[in-house]
Amino acid sequence: MSIAINWTADFETGIDIIDEQHKRIFEYLHEIDHAIAQRSHELIEHVVKALIDYAISHNTFEESLMEKAGYPMLDAHHQVHEKFKERANAYAQRLRNGEDSLRVAREVRSDIGLWLTNHIKRDDQHYVKYVKKSIDRSFVGRMLGKFFG
Ligand SMILES: [Fe+2]
Numbered sequence: 001m002s003i004a005i006n007w008t009a010d011f012e013t014g015i016d017i018i019d020e021q022h023k024r025i026f027e028y029l030h031e032i033d034h035a036i037a038q039r040s041h042e043l044i045e046h047v048v049k050a051l052i053d054y055a056i057s058h059n060t061f062e063e064s065l066m067e068k069a070g071y072p073m074l075d076a077h078h079q080v081h082e083k084f085k086e087r088a089n090a091y092a093q094r095l096r097n098g099e100d101s102l103r104v105a106r107e108v109r110s111d112i113g114l115w116l117t118n119h120i121k122r123d124d125q126h127y128v129k130y131v132k133k134s135i136d137r138s139f140v141g142r143m144l145g146k147f148f149g
Contacts, residue, residue: 003110003114005026005027005029005030005060005113005117007023008027010028010121011117011120011121013124013128014058014127014132015065015128015135016060018062018065018124018131021058021061022058022120022124024054024058025051025054025055025058025116025119025120026052027049028050028051028055029052029067029109029113029116031051032044032047032048032051032105032108032109032113034047034061035047035048035105036106036109037107039102041101041102044101044102044104044105045095045101047060047105048075048091048092048095048105048108049095050100050106051108051112052088052089052091052092052112055084055088055112055116056084056085056088059078059084059085060079060081062077062081062124062127063077063078063113065127065131065134065135066131067126067131067133068138069127069130069131069134069135070122070129070130070134070136071130072089072129073126073129077123077126077127080123084115084116084119086114087111087115088112091104091107092109094121100146109119
């Protein structure tokens with residue numbers, strides 16, 4: 001039995017677009033629980049693959065925000081995302097190899113679930129103040145352009 005994964009304020013970054021994407025990741029983890037409970041191999045494969053694809057493109061999106069913000073630890077964060085990609089893709093590969101999907105899904109739910117929630121709670125918090133500042137700057141820039149441009 002995996003630990004329950006529920007969205008709480010601890011996971012919030014305060015950056016709306018990031019919080020929405022992180023919440024979607026939580027939903028995918030719930031969908032995996034549901035697929036496991038249904039014992040539907042088709043559903044499991046579909047949802048596990050969807051979670052992995054979504055999380056990888058979400059990470060790339062985060063990196064684009066960090067880059068825009070001039071975040072000084074971008075390289076380190078990128079490396080962490082690369083490790084995640086390797087780990088997640090290994091699960092996708094195991095499904096493609098025809099390994100028992102229930103077993104793979106349970107591992108994804110606990111291992112990838114734990115990785116992602118820890119990452120969101122800890123690592124992602126480090127870029128928040130930089131990215132927030134850069135979003136505010138571009139907002140102010142847009143507003144100034146609108147009124148005075
Ligand atoms: Fe991240």
